[in-house]
Amino acid sequence: MASAPKVKLNNGLEMPAFGLGTLMCKSNEGVEAVKYAIDKGYRHFDTAYAYGNENDVGTAIKEKISEGVVKREDIFVTTKLWCTYHEPSRVEDACRKSLENLGLDYIDLYLIHFPIGFVYVDDKTLIPYREGTSSILTNDVDYLDTWKAMESLVKKGLVRSVGLSNFNAEQIERVLKNCEIKPVTNQVECSIELNQKKLIEFCRQRDIVITSYCPLGRPNPSERKPSFLFENPTKAIAEKHKKTPAQIALRYVFQLGTVPIPKSVTKSRIDENIDIFDFELSSDEMKVLDKLHTGNRAGTFVKIVDSDHPYFPFKAEF
Ligand SMILES: NC(=O)c1ccc[n+]([C@@H]2O[C@H](COP(=O)([O-])OP(=O)(O)OC[C@H]3O[C@@H](n4cnc5c(N)ncnc54)[C@H](OP(=O)(O)O)[C@@H]3O)[C@@H](O)[C@H]2O)c1
Numbered sequence: 001m002a003s004a005p006k007v008k009l010n011n012g013l014e015m016p017a018f019g020l021g022t023l024m025c026k027s028n029e030g031v032e033a034v035k036y037a038i039d040k041g042y043r044h045f046d047t048a049y050a051y052g053n054e055n056d057v058g059t060a061i062k063e064k065i066s067e068g069v070v071k072r073e074d075i076f077v078t079t080k081l082w083c084t085y086h087e088p089s090r091v092e093d094a095c096r097k098s099l100e101n102l103g104l105d106y107i108d109l110y111l112i113h114f115p116i117g118f119v120y121v122d123d124k125t126l127i128p129y130r131e132g133t134s135s136i137l138t139n140d141v142d143y144l145d146t147w148k149a150m151e152s153l154v155k156k157g158l159v160r161s162v163g164l165s166n167f168n169a170e171q172i173e174r175v176l177k178n179c180e181i182k183p184v185t186n187q188v189e190c191s192i193e194l195n196q197k198k199l200i201e202f203c204r205q206r207d208i209v210i211t212s213y214c215p216l217g218r219p220n221p222s223e224r225k226p227s228f229l230f231e232n233p234t235k236a237i238a239e240k241h242k243k244t245p246a247q248i249a250l251r252y253v254f255q256l257g258t259v260p261i262p263k264s265v266t267k268s269r270i271d272e273n274i275d276i277f278d279f280e281l282s283s284d285e286m287k288v289l290d291k292l293h294t295g296n297r298a299g300t301f302v303k304i305v306d307s308d309h310p311y312f313p314f315k316a317e318f
Contacts, residue, residue: 058101075108087141243276
């Protein structure tokens, strides 16, 4: 099995160009998945404070370090500042909590999870609702102020790189015009159905890597969704390359120039997903797959956050 290449970040550091997502890994499932993935050559792991599993990811990494399978410097861990910690005075504490959960001395990459802040109630309340409603209590903390506090984490050596997640082009530009330390990545949903071509090009010109979440479109096999995993043309292209549709979907976002982070806790799929570095999609095949872009989002932010908030990122074209 060919291993994942690395991508050079704008601060000179490197990030493995393929990772394991861990959203919705139940306890122990996550520990086992990360340990198995390390054995199988994964070196990049994506978690978040809000996933409640930083400790599982950290436990697995530390076990593999103590077994002598990897060294800390071989592993790249991303975690994210949750929306209730956007006030600059809360950022360092939040980062230190993530470090404590992970049991690590530093975080490789720390992202602002989403551009909109939520009202802080306590550490357990991730989503504060307006009483008796399903509307989230957001605040108006400017993400530029949050970014300044993120920069200070790099200066203090708590994190090696900082980045964004779910930011649109205008928001990224605003950060770039006002920052001391550039974001190395913007982690966004990107798949065959939401190919993010304009945002990828915008970020490429500014030396920012796109990391692709939901690269498989969060499959729902009983509904045979997303269709690109179950139907032609993906199926036929997969047969031609003796690969699976999931591998074609992951190779597609990789060839768009992004870093896919598919989640799986299933051993055979952990094997399958990283096995995409021994073949190439032709430019004709890429063009055929480009046509499957619908703009549909599988991620949940778009469904839960008030789209009238001034920092809501998904109204802009990209
Ligand atoms: N920054 C953000 O706002 C944000 C938002 C969403 C996600 N993320 C990150 O991105 C990662 C990936 O996104 P995601 O988990 O939402 O979606 P995804 O990776 O597109 O889909 C994950 C689902 O696909 C299944 N699966 C994995 N490999 C498969 C294969 N080869 N064939 C068929 N099914 C397969 C998994 O099942 P099993 O586990 O049962 O194998 C799981 O149910 C997350 O885990 C998280 O780390 C970030």
